[in-house]
Amino acid sequence: MDKLGKDLLRALNTGISYFLPVIIAGGMLFAITIATGEIVDNEIVAANAFFESVLTIGQAGFAMMVPVLSGYIAYSIAGRPGLAPGFILGYVANNPIGTEQLSTGFIGAMIIGIAVGYFVQWMKSWNVHSVIKTVMPLIIIPVVTTFTIGVFYVYVLAKPLALLVVLLTKLLTSMNGVSSAVLGIGIGVMAAIDMGGPASKAATAFTLALMGEGIYGPNGAFRLCCAVPPLGLALSTFISRKKYSKEEQEFGISALFLSLAGITEGAIPFATKDFKRVLPAIVIGTSVSGLLAMLHSVESIVAFGGLLAAPAVTVNKFWYVADMLIGSLVIVFIMHFTRKDVEVS
Amino acid sequence: MNIIGITACTAGVAHTYMAQAAIQKAAEAMGHTCKIETQGAMGIENELEPDEIEQADIVIISTDVGLEGLERFDGKFVYETTVSECVSAPKKVLEEAIKLKAKENM
Numbered sequence: 001m002d003k004l005g006k007d008l009l010r011a012l013n014t015g016i017s018y019f020l021p022v023i024i025a026g027g028m029l030f031a032i033t034i035a036t037g038e039i040v041d042n043e044i045v046a047a048n049a050f051f052e053s054v055l056t057i058g059q060a061g062f063a064m065m066v067p068v069l070s071g072y073i074a075y076s077i078a079g080r081p082g083l084a085p086g087f088i089l090g091y092v093a094n095n096p097i098g099t100e101q102l103s104t105g106f107i108g109a110m111i112i113g114i115a116v117g118y119f120v121q122w123m124k125s126w127n128v129h130s131v132i133k134t135v136m137p138l139i140i141i142p143v144v145t146t147f148t149i150g151v152f153y154v155y156v157l158a159k160p161l162a163l164l165v166v167l168l169t170k171l172l173t174s175m176n177g178v179s180s181a182v183l184g185i186g187i188g189v190m191a192a193i194d195m196g197g198p199a200s201k202a203a204t205a206f207t208l209a210l211m212g213e214g215i216y217g218p219n220g221a222f223r224l225c226c227a228v229p230p231l232g233l234a235l236s237t238f239i240s241r242k243k244y245s246k247e248e249q250e251f252g253i254s255a256l257f258l259s260l261a262g263i264t265e266g267a268i269p270f271a272t273k274d275f276k277r278v279l280p281a282i283v284i285g286t287s288v289s290g291l292l293a294m295l296h297s298v299e300s301i302v303a304f305g306g307l308l309a310a311p312a313v314t315v316n317k318f319w320y321v322a323d324m325l326i327g328s329l330v331i332v333f334i335m336h337f338t339r340k341d342v343e344v345s
Numbered sequence: 346m347n348i349i350g351i352t353a354c355t356a357g358v359a360h361t362y363m364a365q366a367a368i369q370k371a372a373e374a375m376g377h378t379c380k381i382e383t384q385g386a387m388g389i390e391n392e393l394e395p396d397e398i399e400q401a402d403i404v405i406i407s408t409d410v411g412l413e414g415l416e417r418f419d420g421k422f423v424y425e426t427t428v429s430e431c432v433s434a435p436k437k438v439l440e441e442a443i444k445l446k447a448k449e450n451m
Contacts, residue, residue, distance in 0.1 A: 013355045014410040020356060021386065076411030197429060198409060201355045265359035 007077065008114065009198070014076035015113060016201055019068040020303070023208070026061020027302030029054050031312035034301075066094040066106060066212070070113035077117025078124065081137045085116045085145040089153065094212075098154045102162040105212035110205075111161065112153055119145050169213045180294040184221055188290025188327070191225035192282045196265040200226070208303055216301055220313060221293035223262055223305030224324045228289045229282035230266030231259035231324065232331025239332055243339040248273065262305020274339070281334040289327025296323060346443070348372050348379045349393055350405030353412055354428045357385030364407050364431035365391075371435035381405075384412055393417070403442050407431040422446050 030044070033055040037047040046052040070090030074082030093108035104111075123141050132140070175183070190203040207219040237244045237252030244252065251269040258266030271278045296319035302312040313320040350368060354360035365381040372379035382393045395417075398404075404423045406412070407430070424442035431438055 010408070010410060017355045017357055017386075017410050072411075194429070196356060196359060198355065263358070265356075268359065268363070 011073045011076040011114060011117060012110065012205065013198065013201060015069040015071075015073035015110070016205055018072040019065050020204075022061055022068050023065045023303045026058045026065065027304050027312060029058030029061065031302055031304075031309065033058065034314065035311035063094070066109045067091045069106070070109040070116070073110060073113025074116040074120065077114070078120035081124065081141045081145075082117050082120045084142040085120065085149065086113055088146050089116060089150055092150060092153065098158055100159070100162075102158045104158060104161040104165055106209040107165055107168075107212075108153070108158070108161050111157065112149065115149050115152070115157075116145055119149055165213060168210075169215065172210060172215050172218070177295070180217070180297075181291055183218060184290040184292070184294030185287045186290070187218060187222045187294070188225050188228075188287030189283055191222055191264060191290065192229050192267075192286035193279075195229060195267045195271060195282075196226075196263065200264060204303065211301070211303070216299035216314065217294060217297055219303065220298035220300035220315070220320065221290050223300045223302070223309060224293055224298065224320050225286050225290045225327070226262035226264050226305035227259040227307065227324055228286040228327040228331070229259075229264050230255035232282060232285050232328035233267050233270045233278070233335070234259060235328055236332045236335040240336045240339070242341045243335070245342050260306045260308050262309060277335065277338045281331045281338070284334060285327045285329075285331035287327075288330050289323050292323040292326060293319065298323065346377045346402045347397075347400050348377050348403045348405060348439070348442075349381070349397055349401040350379075350403075350407060351382045351384055351393075351412055352428060352431065353384040353408040353410050355409050357387070357410075360409075360428045360432060361385040364428045364435075367432050367435040368405060368407070368439070371439055375436070375439060377439075384408075384410075389413065403446055405431075405438065405442060407438070422449060 033046050033051045034044055036051050037045050044055060046055050067087045067090035070093065071083050071086035074086030089112045090109040093104050093112050096103045120141055123136070123145065128136065187203055187207070190199045193199050203222055207222045211219050234252045234256035237249050241249070248270065255266035255270070267278070267282055271282075296316050298313060298320045299315035300309065300313045300320070302309055304312070307321065307324070310317060310320060352361050352364040352368070354364070361383050362385065365383050368381055369379050380393060380397055381391065383390045398417055398421070401421060404418045404421050406415075406423055406425045407428050409428050424438075424445060426438050
């Protein structure tokens with residue numbers, strides 16, 4: 001059981017690891033189109049024909065992201081033969097299918113990726129004649145898996161999964177002040193607690209799944225939160241200069257640049273040196289940012305954070321930047337009062 | 346001892362290389378030779394050569410994601426761990442691996 005959980009976690013991480021560049025490339029092209037054009041009734045209107053094409057390229061990236069996710073989830077479990085059926089069926093999950101035209105997006109694709117992975121792994125264990133063995137990975141595995149899991153998805157999985165997706169969407173769109181505040185704090189804690197590790201990536205997966213359903217608030221909050229730990233610590237090294245060694249002041253400069261792109265990992269050098277002060281500070285500061293961002297309903301449409309992604313913030317750009325700074329200043333404040341001056345040797 | 350290994354984290358930009366550096370440093374401090382391949386966002390870097398794999402005593406696999414080319418280590422002593430383990434306690438990881446390896450040889 002333990003091994004199964006570990007394999008599944010590894011599979012999801014592999015999927016996310018391969019699809020991040022896809023969604024970042026697509027999302028940034030979206031952001032460029034928005035920055036130059038405008039948004040009318042939640043629709044992006046490009047400035048001219050050139051940006052219209054840029055938008056189309058960006059949309060292609062978004063269309064690819066779900067198949068890449070399910071393909072590489074299957075790949076992690078079953079190796080290369082999992083890729084082809086994973087790609088194809090991920091596309092299926094993301095588009096309306098069957099008599100009821102159901103589509104299950106991100107969540108469906110994750111389930112399909114796992115199903116394909118284990119099905120292919122099982123097929124690989126078949127004891128077949130050596131003549132057939134050579135055509136197994138090229139013909140038999142992709143055809144049989146794609147057909148079997150595909151049909152199983154359309155007739156068995158699609159309906160309950162679609163219901164689940166609708167339920168989740170309803171729950172999150174009808175959220176009131178208190179529950180969105182709690183969600184905001186949760187997002188902040190997950191973004192900061194392991195500085196870009198598995199908890200952050202779990203939050204990434206969650207917010208992306210919601211984006212697939214047209215809910216952009218949690219993504220907005222999470223994306224600004226990602227930048228808070230490195231930004232807060234960088235500002236702290238500039239403001240409370242006496243409390244940091246020369247080496248740490250240099251970390252501060254690189255952390256500042258990493259925060260611009262929302263790369264939380266910039267906080268790690270500080271945490272490795274002074275874990276018991278840095279971690280509480282960044283967790284508290286970032287959850288403040290998360291809380292404010294949810295309350296201000298900041299929305300972002302790209303899976304990419306920091307100040308550089310501000311053009312992609314579709315709702316409440318001002319608060320995106322302001323909430324990021326407020327959380328960072330909380331970190332500066334806590335660090336200032338918990339750290340001692342560095343002794344001059 | 347000759348220690349080799351692979352590190353790979355989810356985003357493949359920071360932890361992968363931190364784990365690599367941590368093991369490298371710890372192994373050298375303990376007097377072992379060490380080469381760690383990274384499978385980050387740039388793909389395979391510092392790739393392990395066949396003769397290095399041939400001569401290796403211990404293979405440390407530190408990953409949060411699925412890896413490429415694991416069949417290269419068929420028949421070798423492989424110790425699997427996570428990236429965060431290697432970053433925070435590389436020495437413990439190496440000691441544990443060496444202990445298990447010694448047990449296997451008995």
